[in-house]
Amino acid sequence: MSTDPSADKGPDLAQGVAAESLADGAMLSGHVGDDAVLLARRGDEFFAIGAECTHYHGPLADGLMVGDTVRCPWHHACFSLRTGEALRAPALAPVDCWTTERREGKVIVLGKAASPQATRAASPAAAPQKIVIVGGGAAGFAAAEMLRRLRYAGSLVMLSDDDAPPVDRPNLSKDSLAGSAPEDWLPLRADDFYTEQAIDLRLKTRVVGLDTRARELELGDGSKLAYDRLLLATGAEPVRLDIPGIDLPHVHSLRTLADCRAIIARAATARRAVVMGASFIGLEVAASLRTRGIEVHVVAPDKRPMERVLGPALGDFVRRLHEEHGVVFHLDDTASAIDAQQVTLHGGARIAADLVVVGVGVRPRLALAEQAGLAIDRGVTVDAYLETSAPGVFAAGDIARWPDPHSGAAIRVEHWVVAQRQGQTAARNMLGHRERFNAVPFFWSQHYDVQINYVGHAESWDEIAIDGDIAGRDCTLRYQRGGRVLALASIYRDAESLMAEAAMEREVAPAGTGEP
Ligand SMILES: Cc1cc2nc3c(=O)[nH]c(=O)nc-3n(C[C@H](O)[C@H](O)[C@H](O)COP(=O)(O)OP(=O)(O)OC[C@H]3O[C@@H](n4cnc5c(N)ncnc54)[C@H](O)[C@@H]3O)c2cc1C
Ligand code: FES
Numbered sequence: 263m264s265t266d267p268s269a270d271k272g273p274d275l276a277q278g279v280a281a282e283s284l285a286d287g288a289m290l291s292g293h294v295g296d297d298a299v300l301l302a303r304r305g306d307e308f309f310a311i312g313a314e315c316t317h318y319h320g321p322l323a324d325g326l327m328v329g330d331t332v333r334c335p336w337h338h339a340c341f342s343l344r345t346g347e348a349l350r351a352p353a354l355a356p357v358d359c360w361t362t363e364r365r366e367g368k369v370i371v372l373g374k375a376a377s378p379q380a381t382r383a384a385s386p387a388a389a390p391q392k393i394v395i396v397g398g399g400a401a402g403f404a405a406a407e408m409l410r411r412l413r414y415a416g417s418l419v420m421l422s423d424d425d426a427p428p429v430d431r432p433n434l435s436k437d438s439l440a441g442s443a444p445e446d447w448l449p450l451r452a453d454d455f456y457t458e459q460a461i462d463l464r465l466k467t468r469v470v471g472l473d474t475r476a477r478e479l480e481l482g483d484g485s486k487l488a489y490d491r492l493l494l495a496t497g498a499e500p501v502r503l504d505i506p507g508i509d510l511p512h513v514h515s516l517r518t519l520a521d522c523r524a525i526i527a528r529a530a531t532a533r534r535a536v537v538m539g540a541s542f543i544g545l546e547v548a549a550s551l552r553t554r555g556i557e558v559h560v561v562a563p564d565k566r567p568m569e570r571v572l573g574p575a576l577g578d579f580v581r582r583l584h585e586e587h588g589v590v591f592h593l594d595d596t597a598s599a600i601d602a603q604q605v606t607l608h609g610g611a612r613i614a615a616d617l618v619v620v621g622v623g624v625r626p627r628l629a630l631a632e633q634a635g636l637a638i639d640r641g642v643t644v645d646a647y648l649e650t651s652a653p654g655v656f657a658a659g660d661i662a663r664w665p666d667p668h669s670g671a672a673i674r675v676e677h678w679v680v681a682q683r684q685g686q687t688a689a690r691n692m693l694g695h696r697e698r699f700n701a702v703p704f705f706w707s708q709h710y711d712v713q714i715n716y717v718g719h720a721e722s723w724d725e726i727a728i729d730g731d732i733a734g735r736d737c738t739l740r741y742q743r744g745g746r747v748l749a750l751a752s753i754y755r756d757a758e759s760l761m762a763e764a765a766m767e768r769e770v771a772p773a774g775t776g777e778p
Contacts, residue, residue, distance in 0.1 A: 398422025507600030
């Protein structure tokens with residue numbers, strides 16, 4: 263996903279545009295020299311910031327202005343129009359910010375302004391001395407990055423039992439696996455980031471014990487590590503099927519960079535793959551393997567793919583989409599055994615396969631929290647500030663069950679953006695900010711050229727109101743209970759998805775500007 267470099271660059275904003283040509287609340291994409299610049303108007307104020315999102319170059323001019331922020335149309339990152347700061351994940355890096363001037367009826371974009379980081383005050387002296395993060399994934403990385411962004415100057419240790427530094431995990435089942443993205447896209451930051459930011463990232467380091475009274479962790483080598491504030495962000499791990507053949511070398515699951523590399527290595531010679539599970543990850547894997555020209559069979563117990571989350575109509579669409587790309591479904595069935603040549607199903611079918619990917623769901627990694635005696639309820643129970651039952655210990659990401667003000671229920675989700683945003687909120691709260699986590703849940707899933715965006719959270723509904731044409735890939739589906747919209751899924755309707763998110767935010771914080 264990138265903008266076409268040959269596309270019209272829009273007006274030269276250094277020459278200025280008529281102020282009256284930009285209505286209140288409107289945005290315009292133009293350029294200053296070679297830089298793509300977004301000009302936005304709010305009342306009598308004009309803002310100019312970089313026009314491309316720093317996540318995957320989404321065109322901000324196609325996004326939504328909310329107060330003095332702009333939301334990216336693709337995965338809902340949020341930038342400050344005043345400073346360019348990436349206020350909400352998935353974007354973590356700021357866009358440039360430019361100064362503007364009004365002269366003779368025109369608004370003119372002048373030079374670049376100072377970065378938000380350069381003008382930020384240091385975190386207070388009362389900040390904790392030692393912060394430890396367990397987990398080098400979405401939540402852990404976003405927390406560490408935010409702590410340093412907030413100019414937290416104390417000791418910061420990030421422990422991960424993975425052997426790779428934090429990576430863009432969603433990409434592992436998409437462009438990376440399809441072979442359309444080089445591996446250097448994957449790290450969330452280059453290695454020297456951790457040294458420069460004084461983040462003591464310790465890979466291949468497993469945490470085996472937590473003593474919340476002593477405020478101390480025990481590491482796999484028996485050593486101890488003290489903390490003043492702790493963030494648990496241990497994520498989830500793939501569910502393991504207990505069937506004969508599951509340990510064969512051509513059978514894989516997908517969570518880590520190492521898993522992705524192993525599947526790619528096997529895919530180089532594989533001709534027929536069986537994907538077990540018609541979940542988001544399973545079907546993204548199916549799409550990526552089809553892009554590599556491999557024959558793909560999907561085996562799943564469901565009647566329709568993704569029906570439990572997206573409902574029957576979108577489930578049928580997803581099935582047809584994959585079938586159009588040559589995927590063969592074996593639904594309402596499960597595997598009973600795997601051998602070197604084939605997968606046998608309970609229904610009796612035998613499917614030849616020299617590659618098997620198991621994507622039957624994940625379970626949160628709760629062992630540490632359980633051992634420490636933290637309150638657990640199908641996840642680590644946290645309060646609105648993401649603090650666990652042990653003072654000073656926070657939890658974020660796939661393990662955290664938090665009181666979601668939108669659904670009114672305590673929920674746990676497995677979404678990249680939610681994990682990152684929780685990491686960011688936890689970082690602020692570890693520094694004493696007392697920020698409630700009230701972001702609207704958001705996820706996206708990519709299948710070939712179709713991206714499904716989903717805002718809100720609906721575990722059940724009594725009606726799905728469909729607007730537009732699902733087969734024509736131009737639709738929104740509203741998941742409603744008692745007439746209230748709990749969630750909205752959309753295809754190629756980014757503006758509506760953003761507006762629904764903003765409306766859900768207003769229900770909880772009517773006076774908010776969009777700034778967290
Ligand atoms: C292939 C794939 C594709 C995905 N695509 C999407 C998508 O398109 N959209 C979306 O919204 N979501 C997607 N997700 C889900 C998303 O990646 C997760 O929700 C997110 O990564 C959760 O972040 P986290 O920080 O909670 O956990 P993780 O990112 O899993 O990180 C957990 C970290 O904790 C470490 N750890 C765990 N236990 C210990 C321990 N005891 N000691 C030391 N370290 C430990 C792990 O090594 C890891 O570094 C995808 C997931 C996968 C696997
Ligand atoms: S491209 Fe902007 S949020 Fe992903």
